[in-house]
Amino acid sequence: MSFALVDGNNFYVSCERVFNPRLEGRPVVVLSNNDGCAVSRSNEAKALGVKMGAPWFQMKDLARKHGILALSSNYALYGDMSQRMMSVLGQFSPEQEIYSIDECFLGMDGFSHFDLVAHAQAMRHQVRQWIGIPVCVGLAETKTLAKLANHVAKKGLIPESDGVCDFGRLSATERTTLFESIPVGEIWGVGPQLTKQLTHRGIGTVESLRRADPKVLRREFSVTMERIIAELNGEACVDMEEVTPVRQQILSSRSFGSYVSDLASLSEAVASYVAIAAAKLRRQESLAGRLQVFIRTSPFRQDLPQHAQAVTIPLPTPSDDTLLLTRAALWGLRRIYRPEFEYQKAGVMLMHLLPATVGQPDLFHAVRNNDALMQVVDRINATWGRGTLKSAAEGIGKPWGMKRERMSPRWTTNWTEIPVAK
DNA sequence: TCTGGGGTCCTAGGACCC
DNA sequence: TCTGGGGTCCTAGGACCC
Numbered sequence: 365m366s367f368a369l370v371d372g373n374n375f376y377v378s379c380e381r382v383f384n385p386r387l388e389g390r391p392v393v394v395l396s397n398n399d400g401c402a403v404s405r406s407n408e409a410k411a412l413g414v415k416m417g418a419p420w421f422q423m424k425d426l427a428r429k430h431g432i433l434a435l436s437s438n439y440a441l442y443g444d445m446s447q448r449m450m451s452v453l454g455q456f457s458p459e460q461e462i463y464s465i466d467e468c469f470l471g472m473d474g475f476s477h478f479d480l481v482a483h484a485q486a487m488r489h490q491v492r493q494w495i496g497i498p499v500c501v502g503l504a505e506t507k508t509l510a511k512l513a514n515h516v517a518k519k520g521l522i523p524e525s526d527g528v529c530d531f532g533r534l535s536a537t538e539r540t541t542l543f544e545s546i547p548v549g550e551i552w553g554v555g556p557q558l559t560k561q562l563t564h565r566g567i568g569t570v571e572s573l574r575r576a577d578p579k580v581l582r583r584e585f586s587v588t589m590e591r592i593i594a595e596l597n598g599e600a601c602v603d604m605e606e607v608t609p610v611r612q613q614i615l616s617s618r619s620f621g622s623y624v625s626d627l628a629s630l631s632e633a634v635a636s637y638v639a640i641a642a643a644k645l646r647r648q649e650s651l652a653g654r655l656q657v658f659i660r661t662s663p664f665r666q667d668l669p670q671h672a673q674a675v676t677i678p679l680p681t682p683s684d685d686t687l688l689l690t691r692a693a694l695w696g697l698r699r700i701y702r703p704e705f706e707y708q709k710a711g712v713m714l715m716h717l718l719p720a721t722v723g724q725p726d727l728f729h730a731v732r733n734n735d736a737l738m739q740v741v742d743r744i745n746a747t748w749g750r751g752t753l754k755s756a757a758e759g760i761g762k763p764w765g766m767k768r769e770r771m772s773p774r775w776t777t778n779w780t781e782i783p784v785a786k
Numbered sequence: 787t788c789t790g791g792g793g794t795c796c797t798a799g800g801a802c803c804c
Numbered sequence: 805t806c807t808g809g810g811g812t813c814c815t816a817g818g819a820c821c822c
Binding site: 395396397398399400401403417418419420421422424437586587588611612613614615616617618619622662663664665708709711767 | 787788789790792794795797
């Protein structure tokens with residue numbers, strides 16, 4: 365088997381730079397919702413020590429001192445740029461798995477007569493020219509190794525690699541030397557906890573994990589660890605997933621722009637999250653058997669009284685009806701709500717999903733379910749934008765809504781915000 | 787003042803079945 | 805001292821990913 369992993373460099377920042385060249389060469393970060401944490405950083409920002417996920421309010425001094433520019437996240441822009449990038453990359457292989465907003469795997473089986481490195485350079489060039497996003501490419505015989513090769517390409521660990529790394533071109537000893545220099549935590553699937561436990565056992569590098577006994581580590585950790593070791597040794601255990609599998613749960617939650625303690629605002633928020641989740645549910649043609657509502661205060665504010673609670677509501681029959689789901693959610697919210705707390709976040713999770721075609725309607729389905737209405741709502745919102753048609757329970761002004769003070773325009777998805785050349 | 791959102795997989799343990 | 809064997813389903817919690 366042979367895989368390529370293509371990954372956009374500092375993806376959100378790169379999207380912003382496409383439409384605002386003044387960001388080029390400067391330290392830039394893109395913040396999470398509510399302008400909370402740094403989730404994408406330009407190389408210049410990384411060099412200044414801005415860590416992934418660092419709370420922005422703690423970095424204000426650093427930002428002032430070095431002129432770091434911060435932007436609110438603009439998912440309309442990133443989502444659209446992602447689709448464009450993926451469609452260009454999809455032309456370089458018959459098999460493509462879109463793994464996240466900024467990366468995809470390409471199946472490279474049958475490309476053995478190609479110069480893979482030249483092929484990868486062609487991808488980089490094409491994406492850069494047509495979309496404006498810089499990407500790196502990793503090539504290897506398993507997905508785990510392709511991810512690792514991508515890391516090597518991005519960090520420039522092999523001189524003159526120029527954004528592409530093909531493990532197939534390394535001799536056995538070159539591989540060993542390289543793997544001995546990479547910490548075990550860089551491996552796909554090895555997070556902070558496993559890094560700590562592995563290092564404790566004297567397994568601190570990629571090479572030492574590759575040579576570890578898979579049976580022993582399976583007993584001490586889990587099958588996942590055994591698979592990782594096999595993949596590091598070139599035995600492919602994880603195949604391409606070309607059709608995105610339907611979700612098994614759908615979650616919609618947000619932090620509030622400021623703390624909320626009244627039931628009316630919480631109800632509006634919960635109703636809004638139900639609408640988002642239910643629309644996703646209908647798009648994948650599923651029904652939900654259960655719905656969970658949760659609310660919580662800020663865990664970072666231990667100086668304030670804490671409350672976090674969830675309630676799961678089994679639905680009488682599986683449903684995808686926003687109005688019915690909203691009623692269930694608000695019923696649940698009233699059960700867990702306590703007026704004396706300052707809530708920071710609420711959310712709704714749809715669970716026990718099953719395909720709409722096998723859902724068993726009960727005798728009163730036709731009178732109670734709003735199938736036709738939902739279709740109209742989805743169609744109108746698809747044409748005119750999310751939230752054009754909504755339930756009154758969602759509220760109008762949404763004063764509890766997200767803080768986004770530094771948002772760039774939706775350059776590519778909204779006629780009124782399209783860039784103008786003067 | 788201010789700390790993201792949305793997922794998956796795996797394991798353990800309890801309830802329950804015959 | 806010793807109390808069957810084999811299975812499913814569900815939930816909670818932990819770890820990981822981007």
